[in-house]
Amino acid sequence: MDFINKVVLITGASSGIGAACAVLFARASAKLAIVGRNIDNLKKVAENCETESGHAPLLISADITIEDDVEKIVKETIDCHGKIDVLVNNVGISIIAGIRDGVQPLDKIMETNIRGAYMLTHRVIPYLEATKGNIVNVSSVLSTKAMSTMTPYCMSKAAMDMFTKCLAMELADKGVRVNSVNPGPVRTNFFTRAGLNSEHNDALMTNFAAMLPLKMVCESEDVAEMIIYLASDKARCVTGSCMLIDCGTKIGKVETII
Structure with a gap:
C-alpha cells in the first residue's frame, strides 16, 4: 500500500494509536497533517x-x-x-465513571469523542468529496460490549459507530467511504489518562491478556495497520463497516476489572 501524493489528516496524533498511524502513513509516502494538544509530543512523532x-x-x-x-x-x-x-478521527478521551458520578463525565466525553469529531468532519467533507477520499473513525469494542465502570465512554463509542454508518450512507453517492476500527484493549496510556496510575495500568493489561481468547492485547501498531488498510484503495469496496480488532474481546468472557 502506498499513499504517494495523498494527504492524510490525523487527530490525536501525539501518542498511542494516532502516533502509530502517523508513522505508518509516513512510511507509505503520505503527506501528513498531524493534530494534537501536546506540541512536544507531536514534535517527537514528527x-x-x-x-x-x-x-x-x-x-x-x-x-x-x-x-x-x-x-x-x-x-x-x-x-x-x-x-x-483521508481523515482519521482518532482523538478521544475516557473517564472511569458510571451513572452515579453524574452528568459531567458524559458531557466531557461526548464533547470530545462525538461533537469534536462531528465538527471537524463537517468541515472536511467538501475536500473529501473533491478527492473521493475516505474517513476512518476510531471507535471501540465497548460500543457494543457494556462496561459499567465506563458508561459514558461506551455511550460515546456507540454513537461513533452510528455516526460511521450514517455518514457512509450520506456520502456514498459522492464516492466517499466511511469506516471505523473498533479496538479492544490496546497497550497505550489510555487508562492512565482516564485516571489509573501506571502500575495499575500495567496490571490491567496483564489481566486483560490473561482473559482474552488470544491471550494478548493489541499494540498501537496493530490498530494502525487496520486503519491504513481501510484508508487504502485495497478497501475500495468497504464502507459503513465497524471493524473489530480486539483479540477476541467480543466473543470472550471479559469481566469488568477496572
Whole structure:
C-alpha cells in the first residue's frame, strides 16, 4: 500500500494509536497533517515520521472541542497541502465513571469523542468529496460490549459507530467511504489518562491478556495497520463497516476489572 501524493489528516496524533498511524502513513509516502494538544509530543512523532519518509509532517496544535481550532486545522492543512484525501478521527478521551458520578463525565466525553469529531468532519467533507477520499473513525469494542465502570465512554463509542454508518450512507453517492476500527484493549496510556496510575495500568493489561481468547492485547501498531488498510484503495469496496480488532474481546468472557 502506498499513499504517494495523498494527504492524510490525523487527530490525536501525539501518542498511542494516532502516533502509530502517523508513522505508518509516513512510511507509505503520505503527506501528513498531524493534530494534537501536546506540541512536544507531536514534535517527537514528527521526527519519527521524517525518519520514515524524509519529509516533515505539518504539525497543528489544536483542541477539537474548540470551534476556532477546528477551523484552524482545516485551514492550515489546505494552506499547506491543498487538499485532503483521508481523515482519521482518532482523538478521544475516557473517564472511569458510571451513572452515579453524574452528568459531567458524559458531557466531557461526548464533547470530545462525538461533537469534536462531528465538527471537524463537517468541515472536511467538501475536500473529501473533491478527492473521493475516505474517513476512518476510531471507535471501540465497548460500543457494543457494556462496561459499567465506563458508561459514558461506551455511550460515546456507540454513537461513533452510528455516526460511521450514517455518514457512509450520506456520502456514498459522492464516492466517499466511511469506516471505523473498533479496538479492544490496546497497550497505550489510555487508562492512565482516564485516571489509573501506571502500575495499575500495567496490571490491567496483564489481566486483560490473561482473559482474552488470544491471550494478548493489541499494540498501537496493530490498530494502525487496520486503519491504513481501510484508508487504502485495497478497501475500495468497504464502507459503513465497524471493524473489530480486539483479540477476541467480543466473543470472550471479559469481566469488568477496572
